[in-house]
Amino acid sequence: MRLKKWAIVALSIVTAVSLAACSSDKGTATDAKGVGFKEKIEKRGKFIAGVKFDSNLFGFKDPADQTVKGFEVDLMKEFTKRTFGDVNMLELKEVTSKTREKMLTSGEIDVIAATMTITPKRKETADFSRVYFLAGQALLVKKGSPIKDVKDLNGKQVGTAKGAVSGKNLKAINKDAVVKEYSNYAEAFQALRSGIIDAVTTDDGILAGMAKQDPNYEVIGNRFSKEPYGVAVDKKNKDLLEAMNKFLDATMQDGTYNQLYKKWFGQDAPKDLPKDAVLELQPGVEG
Amino acid sequence: MNWDFGFIQEYRTEFIDGFFLTLKVSMAALILSLIIGTIIAIFRISSNKALRAFGTSYVEFFRNTPLMVQVFFFYFGLASIGYKLTEFWIGALALSIYTAAFIAEIIRAGIQTVPHGQTEAARASGLSFLQTMFYVVLPQAFKLVIPPMCNQFINLVKNSSILSVIAAQDILYVGEQAIAEYDPFSVEIFVAALYLIITIPLSQGVNLLERRWAKQGTR
Amino acid sequence: MDFSKLLEGNTWGILMKGLWVTLEVAVIAIILSFIIGIVLGILRYSKLPVLSQLATLYIEIVRNIPLLVVIFFAFNTLLDKLDSLVMIVIFGMTVFTSALIAEIVRSGLNSVPIGQIEAARAQGMSYIQTLIHIILPQALKRMIPPLVGQFVTLIKDTSLAAAITLPELLHEAKLIYSNPSYVNATIPILLLVAVIYFVVNYSLSLLSRQLEKKLAG
Secondary structure (H helix, E strand, O other), X not given: OHHHHHHHHHHHHHHHHHHHHXXXXXXXXHHHHHOOHHHHHHHHOOEEEEEOOEEOOOEEEEOXXXXXXXXXXXXXXXXXXXXXXXXXXXXXXXXXXXXXXXXXXXXXXXXXXXXXXXXXXXXXXXXXXXXXXXXXEEEEEEOOOOOOOHHHHOOOEXXXXXXXXXXXXXXXXXXXXXXXXXXXXXXXXXXXXXXXXXXXXXXXXXXXXXXXXXXXXXXXXXXXXXXXXXXXXXXXXXXXXXXXXXXXXXXXXXOHHHHHHHHHXXXXXXXXXXXXXXXXXXXXXXX | OOOOOHHHHHOHHHHHHHHHHHXXXXXXXXXXXXXXXXXXXXXXXXXXXXXXHHXXXXXXXXXXXXXXXXXXXXXXXXXHOOOOOOHHHXXXXXHHHHHHHXXXXXXXXXXXXXXXXXXXXXXXXXXXXXXXXXXXXXXXXXXXXXXXXXXXXXXXXXXHHHHHHHOOOOHHXXXXXXXXXXXXXXXXXXXXHHHXXXXXXXXXXXXXXXXXXXXXXXX | OOHHHHHOOOHHHHHHHHHHHHHHHHHHHHHHHHHHHHHHHHHHHHOOOOHHHHHHHHHHHHOOXXXXXXXXXXXXXXXXXXXXXXXXXXXXXXXXXXXXXXXXXXXXXXXXXXXXXXXXXXXXXXXHHXXXXXXXXXXXXXXXXXXXXHHHHHHHHHHHHHHHOOOOHHHHHXXXXXXXXXXXXXXHHHHHHHHHHHHHHHHHHHHHHHHHHHHHO
16 A cells, blocks of 8 residues: 555655646746845845856865855955855855856855856847956967967867856867867866877957966967956846946945955956957957 | 757768767777677686686776766877877777676676577587587577677667767767857757767667567467 | 865765756666656567567667767757756666666566476466466575666666756766866866765665675675
């Protein structure tokens, strides 16, 4: 007879699962109308930021103390401190170029601060804060490699990450390059170090982080794109976007931004950071 | 739900190439794993203690560790000691080393169902161990092992999707590229359908064989 | 290659945390898969009209798709409905594994000799009674070894979820060797991870063999 009970339990689970799959939202849409994000997050007790866990300088997990560190992590810490008064309210979740948009739109995370280039296409799915970092796409190669520029990539294998724009950009500039997309940049770099591919391409900031890991590698050539990074916020949370913009402006004025920039990149932050920009492929590199 | 199959047009050639890469890598791995698996199976039942120990360790180690870990290990490991293989061959190698552990067990089970008397008779009539294996035991064993072997091939095709993580441009890899720009649900359905085109005929074939042989058995 | 890194910092602690996530996901998924798999297997075996066909369709489609595709499918289409990455992975693995367990159940049921069933029916037992008192007890016994095998497979397959950043064993290992000072330890770390999986899974296989012997005896 016990089996009958089992069957009932199992059937109810099947029903529950299918019902859960059918009912369409977790109620976030209705929340957003009445209650502001601040109350919502204070009620939840956590502000959840999606950051990279594998990108040196921007967001990486340090095995020594198991914490996540980096420029973007520090920015999010500062935001949490200033907005909610308690840095411990910040929860960091890992995202990759492949997973970040889905994590945001599904409500898994509140913001993305993960080397995310603002593009017109991405603006359709999420709102972006003001630009907080300006990168340019470049190449990372082994020192002494015959590859000096994008032109030299004909038939060469170039690694990048899934979900990133870098592969498409490169193809647009040199269609004879062979693009290989990995789960994340760390794996692409690993493949370069193993000699499987000839170069890694993505934003210079990320590449600089890799070159710092291993002095046998260097960032070369002209930057062939302009990649402005913004903090992505779900379109439902306009007030959060506003708060993020205010915060970024304030830190840029009071010197906190420059201090963090210097801490991670060893130089002063650029003074002419645009407020609003989108990805631009640099013309003229082609020739 | 908004179906959007526009991606098929844009990624048509990539999907065709991906489909054939999945097929080719599975075929290559099948042949390699049959060879390795047969050798390991013979080791497993050989009278030599060292060979037997090797065979057992091989089977136990490879089938108890994830294929994903093995793929990464071969991918970074081979390159770091100077062997440069393409993703295709690293994939085929990792897949066949993994699958061989399962195939060896299938073959061993097949061999052990051949009555001992037959082996003894063959040996008594002057055949060597290897001759006995090749002329008496293996032909019978192979027949018994065909259905589980087909299942292993289905597994191989499915497992080959792991190669998309080392940037081998198989069905799943192309699907992931398309997902970045198109409706995920439509893309995933299409990707699943491409795998089903390969696996469903195989699994239906196995079902048919099993049913037919089951009937013969009860007669 | 740098083996000394394995002893440095918190490598071991991080990997053990990852292993914990792996086991958690695998245990929950195997329990759910077992429950759903039994229902599906009995339905397919039952020859009840429509339900039997539906079960067959589900089983045949799901077990012929790669698990990685199922996981990506769940991630890309269900993340806003299920609550977390862990749930997504458990969901994907349960959908996939329940189809495989259904087949284990069916072949377990099929292994009960027809003579026994006919005898039970002849004595006036109903179909359900025969199923519960005669067929299932014998079938369940035969199903234990393949079920343990399926559990081992699940533990291994959890590593696929590294592709969507579930913090399981392989993913945590990858994060370690993505770090500046650990890049030379990639191969040693992967080896260590393989050994950890092996120890867990091999112990389970041994346990299953013991069970098998006990049940046979």
